[in-house]
Amino acid sequence: MTIYDSLEAVKAELANCMKCGNCQEVCPIYIEEKKEAAVARGKIKLVEAVLKGDLEYTKGFEDKLALCLTCKACNEKCPCGVKVDKIILGTRAAIVKNRGLHPMKKMIFGTLKKPGLFNFGIKTGGKFQGLVFKKHKSLHGAYPRFPFGLDLRRIIPPLATTPLRDQVPEVVKVDNPVKRVAFFTGCTMNFIYVDAGKAVIDVLKKNNVEVVIPKDQHCCSMPIIAHGDAATAKEMAKSHVDIFSKLDVDAIITACGSCGLTFQRHYLELLEDDPEYYAKAQKVAEKIIDISDFIVKVIGLDKSKLGPLNMKVTYHDPCHLNRGMGVKSTPREVLKSIPGLELIEMKNADRCCGSAGSFSLTHYDLSMAIHKHKIEAIRATKADAVVTGCGACIMQITDGMNRFDLNLPIYHTVEILAKSYAAKEGEKEAKAVS
Ligand code: SF4
Numbered sequence: 001m002t003i004y005d006s007l008e009a010v011k012a013e014l015a016n017c018m019k020c021g022n023c024q025e026v027c028p029i030y031i032e033e034k035k036e037a038a039v040a041r042g043k044i045k046l047v048e049a050v051l052k053g054d055l056e057y058t059k060g061f062e063d064k065l066a067l068c069l070t071c072k073a074c075n076e077k078c079p080c081g082v083k084v085d086k087i088i089l090g091t092r093a094a095i096v097k098n099r100g101l102h103p104m105k106k107m108i109f110g111t112l113k114k115p116g117l118f119n120f121g122i123k124t125g126g127k128f129q130g131l132v133f134k135k136h137k138s139l140h141g142a143y144p145r146f147p148f149g150l151d152l153r154r155i156i157p158p159l160a161t162t163p164l165r166d167q168v169p170e171v172v173k174v175d176n177p178v179k180r181v182a183f184f185t186g187c188t189m190n191f192i193y194v195d196a197g198k199a200v201i202d203v204l205k206k207n208n209v210e211v212v213i214p215k216d217q218h219c220c221s222m223p224i225i226a227h228g229d230a231a232t233a234k235e236m237a238k239s240h241v242d243i244f245s246k247l248d249v250d251a252i253i254t255a256c257g258s259c260g261l262t263f264q265r266h267y268l269e270l271l272e273d274d275p276e277y278y279a280k281a282q283k284v285a286e287k288i289i290d291i292s293d294f295i296v297k298v299i300g301l302d303k304s305k306l307g308p309l310n311m312k313v314t315y316h317d318p319c320h321l322n323r324g325m326g327v328k329s330t331p332r333e334v335l336k337s338i339p340g341l342e343l344i345e346m347k348n349a350d351r352c353c354g355s356a357g358s359f360s361l362t363h364y365d366l367s368m369a370i371h372k373h374k375i376e377a378i379r380a381t382k383a384d385a386v387v388t389g390c391g392a393c394i395m396q397i398t399d400g401m402n403r404f405d406l407n408l409p410i411y412h413t414v415e416i417l418a419k420s421y422a423a424k425e426g427e428k429e430a431k432a433v434s
């Protein structure tokens, strides 16, 4: 029995909580709302009440359980090691079983699990986006013209007119490869931040790594897991396990903490009671590695390939990359190794930016209240660019800069690394000409 099949399965996790309240100090939602139901301890008490039969699966219960970013700050702080996010995700699945899925979510998730339909929809959207969005004058994004489920104040990044996977071959070959890897692009790099996706491929090529980019990959299903649609998430997990387990590769590269964590942990939790798929999912999970970890820990960062970049940057830790996949030092190592680049640490760099994927869509004002602290921390560094390792965080910080009047470029770590390699190539070419 998995945590997604029955609320009974989260009982052991609930029993670990001693109700000390230490989680209050770090919970971004509690810090804004100051209500017990907003923090892990309060939610745990509500779930226990439902299990005892003292509380029904009411709309109020559903709304309170929706108030969580799954940022894992409470997991890290908890002296008892309670995996709060596991409780939250399991409970959301139980809520969907008892109350059903909202028709809009049903439609969106149904499309996400059909990659052909989803790709067609996004590609068509990319061609006609000018009709529904008006471009922002300076930031990389646009405002919605109509309130179709999006807050009119928010900046949305433009969709690529041609997705990444349509621009690159399925296998990017190099002479005498030192490794062969697969690249899970995720939706943001495929449909929005195509340059960051190209930077991943570029950096791997520069390090003599052959890259396989399966055309049939699709959304990792994290948004679906977060909203409790376990049946759809299981189907998508199985599909990815099939796609990636048949590849002859040394590693599977991700460049988004949520995607990587979904493969590393959530697929295993979803498929726990299916021995055949669980075994396959475990093998896939063992190969998952973030691009910064792969370059630093597996390939080794060759500093002789790095050219100068004269910039001051600050780095934001995405929650799922840092507390989920444990990737914290290698992005910094990459940045600090680049000649001319100064890394200025912001205050609370590992504090959630308030995005949590679709949380910023469903709870826009609260998401921005949480995000304001991030913008203040960035501003205080006086850095001239922001770097992070997740497309959803890039999207949130771009919107936050617009809301709170800051205008800085924002990059994925791998884009900075690709720029540094290009600067070195530029130096070599200049020397050859002179
Ligand atoms: S989740 Fe952990 S930190 Fe929070 S009240 Fe329970 S034991 Fe304490």
Ligand code: SF4
Residues within 6 Å of the ligand: 026, 027, 028, 029, 030, 038, 039, 040, 067, 068, 069, 070, 071, 072, 073, 074, 075, 084, 085
């Ligand atoms: S995961 Fe984050 S938002 Fe959710 S209860 Fe824990 S600290 Fe709060």
